[in-house]
Amino acid sequence: MADQLVELNVTGMHCNNCAISVHKLLEKKGFHDILVDFASEEVKFSADNDAAVKDAIKSIEGLGYKVIDDAATHKEKFYDKVENKLIFCALFTIPLLVSMLLPWHFLSDPWAQFALCLPVFIVGCQHFGKSAWSSVKGGVPNMDVLIFIGSSSAFIYSLIGTLQHLGMRYQFYETCATIITLVLLGNLFEKRSVTQTTSAVKDLIKIQQVNARRVVNGEIEVISAKEVRAGDTLQVNTGDKIPVDGEVISGNASVNESMLTGESIPVEKAKYDKLIGGSILEHGNITMMATKVGSNTVLAQIIELMKKAQSAKPPIQKTGDQVAAIFVPAVIIIALVTFVLTWMVGHAGLQHAIMNAIAVLVISCPCAMGLATPTAVMVGLGRAAKNGILIKGGDTVETVTRAKYIVFDKTGTLTTGKFSINDIKAEAGFDTSVIRGTITAIEERSNHPIARSLVDGLKGLPQQKLILKSVTEEKGLGMRAEDVDGNHYFLGASKDKNKDALFNVSLYKNQVLMAQIEIDDEIKPEAASLITQLKGMGIKPVLLSGDRQSRCEKVALALGIKEVHGEKLPSEKLTVIDIYKKKGQTIMVGDGINDAPALTQADIGVSMNDSSQVAIQSAKVILLNTNLYSLVKFLQISRHTLITIKQNLFWAFAYNIVAIPIAAFGFLNPMFGALAMAFSDVVVIGNSLRLKVKKVS
Missing domain, CATH: 3.40.1110.10 (Calcium-transporting ATPase, cytoplasmic domain N)
Structure with a gap:
């Protein structure tokens, strides 16, 4: 039996560590072609039978995550929402904090504090404890392990003090409750911020969700775009979104294809012209025939490409993943060493030793390292998509920033x-x-x-x-x-x-x-300017074409390109590409049809065509707007995405390197540690979100 591609919607993954846990679990079970994206809550893998799929779903849910049928229709239960957990915990935590500031004796009573802290602790056990235990079982301990141990230590220490009537020095209920509440606050910010990083894909998915007017025996019936079949005749009027890919049968129209190409100027369409699903008919009325529907449409393929791209890891992410995988055990060891040294060697007392150890646990943040790369990649790819640039993998972003040569085809690339x-x-x-x-x-x-x-x-x-x-x-x-x-x-x-x-x-x-x-x-009028800009970026342009050498040299001379290879067959182009690849990272820019082999052979293939099937398959980057400035924009976005990744990783590592010793030496209250930890993820995600509006040049 042939393997089937399984696609699951999995809720509850809030950072890359969660995705690693699910990935490792599926690897252990022998599945392959595994793709886990925590931001879009998608898990894909190949399986050879239904029984294996059911076992995979059971195992994923055993890690503490939830497999749902449809993410679009799924409604989270009231008590499972982070927002509601935060509000509930805050209602009990605020009185505990007030007791530290105001002389209200009834709030200072140990049993009153226990009663206020217990509901918060139960929520913490349900939210962090379950996730912590599941991650330990999965072999990749996550941040929740640290939060659970820290808050539980404060609660148990306080409870022992209360039961044995040891006095105020043993009451740290407010520490336990505040840690849980502040981390929930951080989780909420993180959840909303991560949602923004995937907005480009979600915007494209919304474009697909339209109705269509199908013409049957002269009558018009309104149906969902999902119900359209190839060969159907559709009526599209002014202001409508074109529901699927097709061809004009009759009529004339101006169509805005900016969602695909980034070019806002409408394109005139007449009989036999191709139409792209999701584009907007700004003026006119047409009858069209559906040619590609469902997953075969250009828009559906673009969405799938973006999803795969966002989950493809750049080489720079491997360092972050390797550190994140051993981070939690390392922090637990540091916390234990802190406790022992403070109590036994420093003679600072049990209470002080426990507080120092808890501070170490709650201030450390492996999630920041896990989020550093994927969030930047998601935002960078999203911004590129809105400029009509489709990048097939997050790893492409890092490769292109090291490019030494850009090899151009002539016809349709440098020329009109x-x-x-x-x-x-x-x-x-x-x-x-x-x-x-x-x-x-x-x-x-x-x-x-x-x-x-x-x-x-x-x-x-x-x-x-x-x-x-x-x-x-x-x-x-x-x-x-x-x-x-x-x-x-x-x-x-x-x-x-x-x-x-x-x-x-x-x-x-x-x-x-x-x-x-x-x-x-x-x-092309912008070609000369492009070549000048590339030279300024330290990239050497090369002309490679099947056209006559004399014509190639004429174009190269006009543009300032010194290295020219004319009259090359597709097989000969491969040899030329190999020569440049040995000298340095090489980008090939072509029309995606005749240049398909060369696009595949280069380190990065860039198609300047109209998103033909061959282009989508052959190139790693598709420039849907044939204006050459989009190539510069692609290079600039890639460069700034890599800069953002490096900034994120620096912050994530620097934060932990500085914060953990401060906590270990007793200079940080656990509550402030929890607050700092809660916002460290938000800082990383916020820096990534800057890419949406940041000026790239």
Whole structure:
């Protein structure tokens, strides 16, 4: 039986340590293709039978997490909400704190303090204790272990003092209650902040949740976009979101595709033009045919790519994960050593020794280290997506910041991809109208920029149309066709060095030259500025193309590119990419169709195309807006994302390195320690959230 991909919605994971626990559990059980994202509360893995899936769900819930059917419809129980737990605990904690400030003798009574602290302690046991025990069983102790031990120590110490009538010196109920309440406050801030880091994906998911007007026998019925099937006819009016991918059947419209490309200028659509689900029809009315629905739409694939990207770990995260995995046991040992040294060596008294040990436990924060990288990656990828940049993995962000070379394809990348036919040179015995008809018949079957330009350029000119039986595209070479009479045609790049260099496309019939065509395209207006900026960033630009060397050199000279490789077949492009990869990290920028092998071969493949299927599969980065400035924006966002990760890790490590010794030497009250710990996560997440609005340059 083939493995099935299992997708679970798991609530209760609040940091990367939780995700590591679930990941290790599934690894132990022999599952593979495991992907755990604590922020989106998704767990994916491959399983070979239903019994194994049921066992996995049972084991995940055994760790203290909850597997739910649908995250969109799931409603958290009243008593499970962190907000409600915090309010409940605060109602009992505030009187305990008031007793320290005001001379209200009835609040100073040990049994009154016990009664106020007990409900808070029970909530703490339920919230932190269950999670702590589950994490220990899973082999990855989390922060809740430290909180549970610290608060329990204060409670038990106080209870013993109360039972034995040892007096005020043994009453630390307010410490226990305050630790639990403040950490719950930190959990609430953390929960809301993490939600903001995943807002880009959630915004895209909301775009999918629209209705569609399906036309059936002339009647219109309103259905959910999920119910649309390929081949359905849909009516879309002004102001509507286009429900699924499709093609215009009739009508004209202006469509805003900024959700996909980042380009706010509407795109004009007419009959046979492609439509992208989720884009907005700003003006006009059209009838469309659904071509891709459900998980096959461009938007659904983008969402899936972003989810995978956010869970892909950059190499820099490994250090944080390794430290976080051993952090909790190390802190417990430090707390024990602090207790022993303070009590036995320092002769400071049992009470002082316990308070110092508790302070060590509650001020340490492994979550800050666990959150440092994923939160920055999530926000960085989200900001990139809103600029029409799809990055396939968090590891891509770190790789691109070390780039030494950017290798550009020419056609459709540095040039506009809009070609004009300067001249058609017919060979003896061939009529120009027949040549035009042959070119049109062949190139109508291709999506290549040159093909589209040739068809557009020949519209309205006299031509004798050819009826073809088959057409095949050979990447990097051209188009082969066969007509109904059995004649074979080839239309592609001219490779004959003896031919006129100006004529760069040749048409053959049965291996006999019919015509030579001179076509040319314009350099993108922003290309020169881009190359200058890349050089300023210390990145060397390279031109790699299948076009003639003379034309490549002409473009390179205009842009200031010194290294040029022309007339390269797809297989030869791979060799060139390998040469540069040996010199340093190499980015390849291409159109995602002819350059698919080179995009895959490079350290980072960047597609400048219109999110075709080949582009999505081949490149690690897809620039949905073909304006070259989006490439600079991609480099800038990647660079600032890595800076943010380093800042987060520095804060997380520095906080613990400084705070733990301060607590161990008795300079920190456990309540202040709990407050500092509660906000350390928020500082890390807050720094990551700055990426949403931070100026990147």
